[in-house]
Amino acid sequence: MTDELRGLLRESAEAHQPDRARMLARVERGTARPGTARRSRDRERTRALSWPRIVLATLATAGTLTASALMVVDVDAVHDPDPPRSPSAVGRAVPPTAAGSRTEDGPLWADGSVDPHSNAYWAQSNVTLKAGEPLTALVVELRIALTEGVKDTGNWRTRPAADFDLSARQEGGFLVYRWTLKPGRTVPPGEHVFAGQYDHATGGRDAKDDTYRIDATAGAAERGASVWGGFA
Structure with a gap:
């Protein structure tokens, strides 16, 4: 950042005067409608979430779903159906050879x-x-x-x-x-x-x-x- 840009930012900050009336109005609105204020803060917080963090959160969710799907597939692959049961040994076995x-x-x-x-x-x-x-x-x-x-x-x-x-x-x-x-x-x-x-x-x-x-x-x-x- 150049010295000229730093100077401009400093002058802008010193020239800024807070609008007391607007701040009081926002407080009153927040007190009268707590649910609305909370939702507004949630939206602000969501917008404040940086793009990289959104990407990471999305990838983490997708990874969890993929792992779960693989686990289900793996369990189904390992758990084969029970083999058919052999007939009851009723009567004599087939006579053997000599x-x-x-x-x-x-x-x-x-x-x-x-x-x-x-x-x-x-x-x-x-x-x-x-x-x-x-x-x-x-x-x-x-x-x-x-x-x-x-x-x-x-x-x-x-x-x-x-x-x-x-x-x-x-x-x-x-x-x-x-x-x-x-x-x-x-x-x-x-x-x-x-x-x-x-x-x-x-x-x-x-x-x-x-x-x-x-x-x-x-x-x-x-x-x-x-x-x-x-x-x-």
Whole structure:
């Protein structure tokens, strides 16, 4: 600022005389209308806010809104919907392959084999069960892969036929034999055999895809036991 400009400002300030009447009038108006005066002061204060401060305040507000929006998006992205619940485990699991055999469980033991009397046109698959305790519930399932020419020709078991409900039908690429112990019947401790008989295409038949599974309830404690496996 130049000396000449400083001088002019000083002369202007010294020449200024306050208008007492105008000041009193403003005070009276402010006393009569306090709300109006307050609003006027607020407007004056707003106008007095410098441009940089307005810009900073605006940016701060925008930043807060942006941060809030990002937070909401981030929470939604992290909180994935719950995965679909798997179906209730009702009934037995799909019988495993021979490689996943479990031939013993508590008082229950089993083995699968192709009967030695099988021939080039016909075969019999045996499921041998050994029970260490009385069985009050029992399901024996034999699954024969539907290789060429496989067709049901009969079945048998060492236990009385009247003690079991039997079904023999094709399911999902297998000929399935299923023996279910009737309510109120019991299988005593010991060795028992369940067998399925079937025709097949001429020649030796590979039983590598055939499986069995046994589910039982054993003893007074009604302990559940399951065994499964394949055929040699």
